[in-house]
Amino acid sequence: SYELTQPPSVSVSPGQTARITCSGDALPKQYAYWYQQKPGQAPVLVIYKDSERPSGIPERFSGSSSGTTVTLTISGVQAEDEADYYCQSADSSGTNVVFGGGTKLTVL
Amino acid sequence: EVQLVQSGAEVKKPGESLKISCKGSGYSFTSYWIGWVRQMPGKGLEWMGIIYPGDSDTRYSPSFQGQVTISADKSISTAYLQWSSLKASDTAMYYCVRPRNGGDNYFDYWGQGTLVTVSS
Numbered sequence: 001s002y003e004l005t006q007p008p009s010v011s012v013s014p015g016q017t018a019r020i021t022c023s024g025d026a027l028p029k030q031y032a033y034w035y036q037q038k039p040g041q042a043p044v045l046v047i048y049k050d051s052e053r054p055s056g057i058p059e060r061f062s063g064s065s066s067g068t069t070v071t072l073t074i075s076g077v078q079a080e081d082e083a084d085y086y087c088q089s090a091d092s093s094g095t096n097v098v099f100g101g102g103t104k105l106t107v108l
Numbered sequence: 109e110v111q112l113v114q115s116g117a118e119v120k121k122p123g124e125s126l127k128i129s130c131k132g133s134g135y136s137f138t139s140y141w142i143g144w145v146r147q148m149p150g151k152g153l154e155w156m157g158i159i160y161p162g163d164s165d166t167r168y169s170p171s172f173q174g175q176v177t178i179s180a181d182k183s184i185s186t187a188y189l190q191w192s193s194l195k196a197s198d199t200a201m202y203y204c205v206r207p208r209n210g211g212d213n214y215f216d217y218w219g220q221g222t223l224v225t226v227s228s
Contacts, residue, residue, distance in 0.1 A: 001170060033214040035153075042203055042218040043153065054216065086153050090213050096169060097143070097213055102152040 002026060002091040004100035011106040018074040020103045022087030025068055032070040033088045034063060036081075037102075043086065047072060074105070082107045110134040112142075112204050112219035119225045120194050127190035128222045130204030137185035138162040140206050143215065144178060144189050148200040156202075159187060194226045 004024040012018040022032060032050050035043035045054055047063035050070060060075045070089075074081055087100040115129040130142060143158035157168035161180040168178070180187040187204060202222050205215035 031214070042221055045214065045216050048208070048214050088214060094213070095167070097155040099153040099155060
């Protein structure tokens with residue numbers, strides 16, 4: 001079955017830039033989406049269609065795509081950005097939704 | 109305002125049946141797919157499946173096909189996730205989700221989650 005691969009953890013100091021990657025063979029053909037999940041809360045969409053930002057999401061969140069890898073970038077990381085981040089896409093047929101395994105962002 | 113309101117936490121024994129719900133409001137319930145996502149304790153998000161309440165077209169993730177049943181009652185704008193025989197491994201938080209637009213396969217709207225605990 002199709003898989004999206006994320007690093008288990010990323011650590012950055014406040015004010016630095018965090019980059020979280022997500023790799024999958026179908027990403028050149030399918031959009032990627034990113035969700036932020038804080039403890040005890042439902043996930044929140046932070047990036048859609050590779051690089052679009054929903055209203056209400058801070059400008060420091062951005063997304064990009066290159067080949068089979070998509071990247072969520074958080075510029076000027078703040079303590080409140082500490083959370084789990086999940087990428088989501090679909091298989092090459094577009095039929096099956098898939099989530100990545102998640103990345104825990106730690107703000108040092 | 110779009111809202112997905114899920115039923116409350118459940119504690120069940122192995123072998124029991126269960127049906128949890130997700131009530132949509134603030135939009136045309138029959139015009140948007142509603143999906144279900146599992147999150148086991150301390151683990152990541154897993155896609156379970158999705159239903160189109162307008163015609164009950166239902167699609168399951170291969171991992172969950174045959175393990176659960178997704179249904180909807182459009183007369184009361186409610187989607188359901190049910191099990192006929194629970195296992196301890198079904199212990200998880202379950203979220204219902206709705207896409208931003210009808211044809212999208214990403215999810216702007218999430219329910220608050222229903223915690224299901226299966227223990228003898």
